[in-house]
Amino acid sequence: MHVMQYEITLPADYDMRIVHRRIATRGHLLDDHPGLGLKAYLVRERGRDGSPVNQYAPFYLWRTAEGMNSFLWGSGFRGLAADFGRPAVRHWLGAGLRRGPAVEGAPAAATRRAERLAEDADPAEAVERALAELPDHPDLHTAAVAVDPDRWELLRFALWRTTAPDGVSGTRYRVHHLSSPELDRLPAGRHW
Template sequence: MIAMQYDFPLPADYDMAIIDRRIRDKGPLLDNLPGLKFKAYLTARKGDTATGSRQNLYAPFYVWQQEEGLSDFVCGPGFLALTENFGRPQVNSWIAWHAETSADIRTAKFATREVVAIDVDTSLAEFRAKETETAARAITNGEALASVVAFEPTHWTLVRFHLLAEPPKDPARSRLQTYNVGHLSLPGVA
């Protein structure tokens, strides 16, 4: 599996209702998309106390079953339309160590993403085992509705991503970006 995210930082005075409308209109188009485990349509608003965001963002997060899904999407008409409206973003991608969803994923209202550097002296095998266990426990303990941990070996970063029913207790924590979930595209949506 592969995780992917791009983001569009938007001006402080940007009318975020435009993004909300885009999500409402375009979100269902990716429901049941072959190869997609899920897509979370994410936003953050400057000054929103639930997210603690310092800026306006539109930042969808995807988990693909295989890299072909990512490639087909980025090369397809939907992504082309996005780039025509907002420009071509930098697409971040990570190789998933663990990506799990709960039966209640559809109740997600918030998401968190944390990107951390992997220290050069870190044992990757031990780090992977620890991070995978922690990600799985977030689902088992009911802390998250989806839990993803993934890495990329170009800049040696790790991403921890969670979908949540409630906002995190400390949304402004360093390195943690909190979002609102506008729509989830999932397999098996009628």
């Protein structure tokens, strides 16, 4: 599994209805994209859910590198870059996945938490701990753990049926659409 996200931070007075319209009219274009586990169309709006910024921040779980490459080098990403400028694309190696009880529904919220691993930390132990801590909650849609081995950053991501439960830390997003053509083909559990 390959994990990818780019964040487009927009001006404080940006009309977020433009982003909402973009998602409403184009979100379905990846509903059957080969190699895509899921794409969550994530949005943060200044002053909502504690967000200090307006941001469009799509998040991807790719089943295949070919699927990811065909998106990045194809018309999908080109269109985004033409409209917003080319953002930096973050990429992590997938370490594990959990499907929750709410996986059949449409998620409304997401959380993402990234942390740098201490230089003396054993990365394998940190990943095992993060996998063991994946949420087991009735509102959980999907949760994933990933690692950026260049920065030694551990990433926890979760999609939620309504809102993130109390006690779940991290950046909070609203999910405006979910494309999940091959989510059922991503292996659950740890990925090694």
